[in-house]
Amino acid sequence: MNATTKIEPATAGLRVPRSRRPAWAVFGERAFEVLIHLCGFSAIIFVLGIFFFVSKEAFPVLGKAGFHLSQFLFSDQWYPTSEVQKRYGVLAMIAGTFSVTGLAMVIAVPFGLGAAIYLSEFCGGKRRETLKIVIELLAAIPSVVWGFIGLTVMSRLIVKFTGAPVGVNVLNGGLILALMSVPIIVSIGEDALKAVPDSFREAAIALGATRWQLVWRVLLPAARNGLLAAVLLGVARGVGETMAVLMATGHAVHIPHSILDSVRTLTANIAAELGEASAGSDHYRVLFLTGVLLFALTFAVNLTADLIIRGIRKK
Amino acid sequence: MTLDKQIEIRDLRLAYGHKEVIHGISFDILRHEIFAVIGPSQSGKTSLLRCINRTIDFTPESRVSGVIAVDGVDVRNTKDVFELRRRIGMVAPLPVGLPLSIYDNVAFAPRCSGLKRKGDLDAMVERCLRQAALWDEVKDRLDSLGTKLSGGQQQRLTIARALSHQPDILCLDEFSIAIDPVTTMRIEDVLKELRREMTIVLVTNLTQQARRLADRTLFLWNGEIIELDRSEVIFSDKPGSSKTYDYVNGIFG
Amino acid sequence: MSAATNPLFTETPQARRKLRQEALAKWIFASMAGLMIIPLLLIIGYLVQRAWPSLSPGFLFDVPTHGMRDGGVWPAFVGTIYLVLLSLAVSAPIGILAAVYLNEYARDNWFNRIINLAVINLAGVPSIVHALFGLGAFVYAARFGCSIISASLTLAIMTLPVIIASTREALASVPRSFREACWNVGATRWQTIRAVVLPNAISGILTGIILQVSRAAGETAPIMFTGAVFFKAVHKGDLFPYALHDQCMALSMHLFTLATQVPDVKESIPFATAVVLMGSVLLVNAAAISLRAYLRARKKW
Numbered sequence: 127m128n129a130t131t132k133i134e135p136a137t138a139g140l141r142v143p144r145s146r147r148p149a150w151a152v153f154g155e156r157a158f159e160v161l162i163h164l165c166g167f168s169a170i171i172f173v174l175g176i177f178f179f180v181s182k183e184a185f186p187v188l189g190k191a192g193f194h195l196s197q198f199l200f201s202d203q204w205y206p207t208s209e210v211q212k213r214y215g216v217l218a219m220i221a222g223t224f225s226v227t228g229l230a231m232v233i234a235v236p237f238g239l240g241a242a243i244y245l246s247e248f249c250g251g252k253r254r255e256t257l258k259i260v261i262e263l264l265a266a267i268p269s270v271v272w273g274f275i276g277l278t279v280m281s282r283l284i285v286k287f288t289g290a291p292v293g294v295n296v297l298n299g300g301l302i303l304a305l306m307s308v309p310i311i312v313s314i315g316e317d318a319l320k321a322v323p324d325s326f327r328e329a330a331i332a333l334g335a336t337r338w339q340l341v342w343r344v345l346l347p348a349a350r351n352g353l354l355a356a357v358l359l360g361v362a363r364g365v366g367e368t369m370a371v372l373m374a375t376g377h378a379v380h381i382p383h384s385i386l387d388s389v390r391t392l393t394a395n396i397a398a399e400l401g402e403a404s405a406g407s408d409h410y411r412v413l414f415l416t417g418v419l420l421f422a423l424t425f426a427v428n429l430t431a432d433l434i435i436r437g438i439r440k441k
Numbered sequence: 442m443t444l445d446k447q448i449e450i451r452d453l454r455l456a457y458g459h460k461e462v463i464h465g466i467s468f469d470i471l472r473h474e475i476f477a478v479i480g481p482s483q484s485g486k487t488s489l490l491r492c493i494n495r496t497i498d499f500t501p502e503s504r505v506s507g508v509i510a511v512d513g514v515d516v517r518n519t520k521d522v523f524e525l526r527r528r529i530g531m532v533a534p535l536p537v538g539l540p541l542s543i544y545d546n547v548a549f550a551p552r553c554s555g556l557k558r559k560g561d562l563d564a565m566v567e568r569c570l571r572q573a574a575l576w577d578e579v580k581d582r583l584d585s586l587g588t589k590l591s592g593g594q595q596q597r598l599t600i601a602r603a604l605s606h607q608p609d610i611l612c613l614d615e616f617s618i619a620i621d622p623v624t625t626m627r628i629e630d631v632l633k634e635l636r637r638e639m640t641i642v643l644v645t646n647l648t649q650q651a652r653r654l655a656d657r658t659l660f661l662w663n664g665e666i667i668e669l670d671r672s673e674v675i676f677s678d679k680p681g682s683s684k685t686y687d688y689v690n691g692i693f694g
Numbered sequence: 695m696s697a698a699t700n701p702l703f704t705e706t707p708q709a710r711r712k713l714r715q716e717a718l719a720k721w722i723f724a725s726m727a728g729l730m731i732i733p734l735l736l737i738i739g740y741l742v743q744r745a746w747p748s749l750s751p752g753f754l755f756d757v758p759t760h761g762m763r764d765g766g767v768w769p770a771f772v773g774t775i776y777l778v779l780l781s782l783a784v785s786a787p788i789g790i791l792a793a794v795y796l797n798e799y800a801r802d803n804w805f806n807r808i809i810n811l812a813v814i815n816l817a818g819v820p821s822i823v824h825a826l827f828g829l830g831a832f833v834y835a836a837r838f839g840c841s842i843i844s845a846s847l848t849l850a851i852m853t854l855p856v857i858i859a860s861t862r863e864a865l866a867s868v869p870r871s872f873r874e875a876c877w878n879v880g881a882t883r884w885q886t887i888r889a890v891v892l893p894n895a896i897s898g899i900l901t902g903i904i905l906q907v908s909r910a911a912g913e914t915a916p917i918m919f920t921g922a923v924f925f926k927a928v929h930k931g932d933l934f935p936y937a938l939h940d941q942c943m944a945l946s947m948h949l950f951t952l953a954t955q956v957p958d959v960k961e962s963i964p965f966a967t968a969v970v971l972m973g974s975v976l977l978v979n980a981a982a983i984s985l986r987a988y989l990r991a992r993k994k995w
Contacts, residue, residue: 144607145555155884159799165788166795169812169858172851176819179830240726248720259983260731266905266979268912269821270946271972274953274964275737278744308730336712338719359818366820368915369946373954393822397915400825405834417826421819428818432811496877501801527880537875540894540994549889550879588995599875606879 180417187411198415204379206399206409214412216419221381222296222389226371227364229300229385230307235357237304238311242356243341245312246319265309269369276302276374290386292376297385299375303367307360314359318352319345351434358431362424368393392416445472447610447640448493453507455488455664457500462488463664465507475632475641477655477672479648481688485664486644487534490612493642494529495522511610527554530603530611530639534618536595538587539602543570543579546587546598550606565605572635573601574627593624600628604635611635612642617650629654648689652676660685741972745965753966757930762952763959767967769928772935773842773942777917778910780846781853786903788850789857796858797865798887817855821915824852828920841939845921852916853906860905864898865891869995897989904982908975914946922947924955945971 187193193214197203201215241261245254280301281293288297322345330340346353376388377398390398396413403410448470455463463485470476478486491497492505495516509516511528519525527550539546547566556562566583570576575597579590587598596616603611613632617625632641632654645651651658651672658675660667660682668675668682680686687693742749756766796813800806828848838844868891876886914922922944928935936942949971952964 145551147553147555151555155882159884162791162795162799165791166800166809168788168792169809169816169855172854173812173815173819175831176816176823176827176851179835180823180826183826183830237726237729240723241730244720244723244727248723257727262983263976263979264730264734266908266912266975267972268908268914268946268975270912270914270950271968274949274968275741277953278965279737279740305730305734336716336719338715341719362818366818366823368820368822369950373950393820393915396822396826397918400829400919414826414830417823421823424818424820424823425815428814429811432814494878496874499874499877523880523882525880526878531878533871533874533878535871537871539872539875539890541890549876550881553879553881553885553889586994602875602879 177418177421180414180421184411184414184418187408187415190408193408193412198412202379202381204395206403206412212408214408216392216395216416218379218381219390219392219395219416222375223365223391223393225296225382225385225389226299226303226375226391227361229296230303230364231357231361233300233304234307234311234360238308238356238360239315239353241308242312242315242319242353243345246316247337247341247345261309261312264305265313267306269306269367270373272302272306273370273373276370280374284386288386292388294374294376295386295388296375296382299371299389299391300385302370302374303364306367306370307363310363311356311360314356315349315353318349318356321352322348351437355431355434358427358434362427362431365427366393366420366424368397372397392420396420446470447472447512448642449508449510449513451508451510453489453492453509454505455485455492455497456504458502461664463492466661466664466666468659468666468669470640470642471657472640473636474656475636475643475654477643477645477651477658478661479645479651479658479688480661480667481693482646483663484661486661487614489661490531490614490642490644492516493610493612494526494531496526496531498522527606528609530606530608532596532599532603532611532613532616534615536592536599536619538590538595538598540586540588542584543587543590543598544583547601547605550602554606569601569604572604572631573597574631575601593620596620596624597628600631608639610640610642612644614644615646617645617647625650648676660688662688738972741965741969745962745969748960748962748966749969754970755931757928758925762925762956764963766930767945767948767970768930768932769926769935770943770945770948770967771970772928772933773922773926774911774945776842776936776942777846777849777922777944778907780842781849781910782903782906784847784850785854785857785906789854790861790899792854793858793861793865794887794892797862798883798891813855813858816851817859819852821852821913824848824916825919827851828916833920839939840919840923840941841921842936842942843921843938845917845942845944848916848920849910849913852913853910856906856909857902860902861895861899864895864902867898868894894994897986901982901986901989904985905979907978907982911978912946912971912975914944914950917944918947918950924948924951945974 188195192212197213197215200217201213202218202221203213203215204218205211205213245257249257276298277294280298284290284295284298285293326344326348327340330344335343371391372394375391375394377390378388379390379395380387382389396416399409400413403413446469450469451467452465453463453467454461454465478489480486488497493509493511493516497503497505505517511525516525539549541549544566547569548562551562551565556565567576570579575594578594587595590598596619616628629650632643635641643651643654655672657670658672659669660675662684668680668685670681674680675685676689678686680689753766754771755768757768759765796806796809800809825848828844832838832844832847833840872890873886876890881889921941923941924943924947926935926941926943928943945967949964949967952959952967
């Protein structure tokens, strides 16, 4: 021990009295922890609540004469206000939803993944930060503004370039939805690519691969699950989107034959007609039933995407 | 040194999931002694300490059986586990300065147990920092962040934190791994002083450190006690077990 | 062999081709990224150009005139602020505490996995289904009727899952070693959270909440049937025109109705409304992003 280390003797005389926590503090903390637990359970309560209240308004129609579930799901005859014979088939709307979402994914997935690859592998430092912020801001644009853009800007462009009679159609909705979905695909796709361990990259580069070969042969296969999840979440967003497609796809209730046809999606249908259906009527209840259908669809897609992402994390 | 037992361990078994890591060990730790536990890594030394102060509870798949009695009371039956942890000070291998001021780092534990008066807190902070041989270096900057200290200073800050709740037992888990030899020597001097007030359990894989400091040493290997005896015996040329001799002299490790 | 002829240091045709390939790939992917952004900038430019005749400070503070065909958007702007503040006042506390539960207290058992599933599901519910829920639960079952309360509560449930997710991320970014150090000195879970975890996660939590402002302000469907209306008589510059049980105007609803249901509107008015809505949203988000960058730079460890 050298001369500079000086150890203070244990100053036993300064012993501070041992204190106890006051009972009210302990009680208060326990009570607050109960509150925390309740808030934790709240998500379950709300999801169940949504399912309960939407179903509650919808299910009475299932037993009614004149309503058949098979007709609901598989018929494209939607005449809820007909005097002669009311028909409630939503097949046309299902076709509308899937055609618009499908077109949107066909456009958004390649561009989104390409941008994700660019962000993750080819881009560095300041440029990357800026690009990420721009994409984040893109994601913040409200859907009603997108719908407005579809109704005004996109519609005029489509009429001008394709000679279609009306500018609000599957193409319009698909383009707008693509622009809306790209940020999700980019951000989750980039996460998936970043999750691939650097050792893969180092090994490939050590073998002399170019960055393109690295991406195509190593990273994309390795990040396959995460990229799939990104696409699925984009699909879920597309299926659930309401205002933008309401304004951009027109109002025709029929199965589309070309992308220049106007359609109505499941979501737009509810939004357009809910205001006019009187509370408690069959029409009203069928609209709620459509809501149950949408809930189930997005539930399934989100669950699948989550299982895939969880499967990656476990590895 | 009295023969009064502070900690009694009987047939302690610990399993993580299906894998048993401590296989039914029994021993005593006496009051006011420096008790060293040596052995290669993955022997169960850290897990042993975490069983004593029950931070093993925070590892979800752990299962503990057997008796660990501190002053005659089984720790798993204690009414207030937080009070138990306050009676046992714990110093982890890697230095951790909490992202609070140095003053708040040391005052954290007293405040949690209800101490409020500024005068008492000031006295406690100064006392603990002095005991940890850190006071002179930080007394003018008690408001600065604890995370900005050097590794050796943060480890001494951790010791000060461990002393701040006036423990009867101080456990140190390989405290010198991440700090320089000079600071290590300073802390070893501190420990020699502290044994007058409390019992010290020192887990280390530096056999020379155990030889310098400990009254009795336990050689733990693969969750089993190979030998437990006075340090003079363990580190001599003829310890009770040949494995002890091999480990101490670096033939395996 | 000199450096000039050693194949390791000279550019062979293969090497040149590889470099070309790499540059080509880089430009293809960069242009894919650009192809998203450039149209957007053009669109925003077009919107601003069309909105220009109506864009002025007065636009924000004036009330609509001539049966909504002219004038400003003040009542809608105030209404949006009411809805945003009320919905966040409900969802932020619940969301933060729920995230604290999930990150600090929940063990990995089947019950908590279901909770996680519920959060993810809640996040994916379409906005129109939120509207149906709001209608069924708040307007009818709870008897709040079409009102600011119903609309705010509906928005609160909608923003809740994202606040939970972003708060969880912020809490998880605090290293576990800090918590262990606190447990070692006998602190309870809540004492640890309050003293060390929460104060150091606050930047992420705040950012997450502010980012939800834009979402609450921009959604139309959930408020369309639960409390937003197209017309409400309000005085110019009045800061408190609505009571909680009133219906209110909102920017998103205003834009939707102007664009789809009001004929003969002066062309620049809906464009100006869109610009105000989008501009406010982008401004708030930009502020949140700057706050996040600033707080990250001041990290304490």
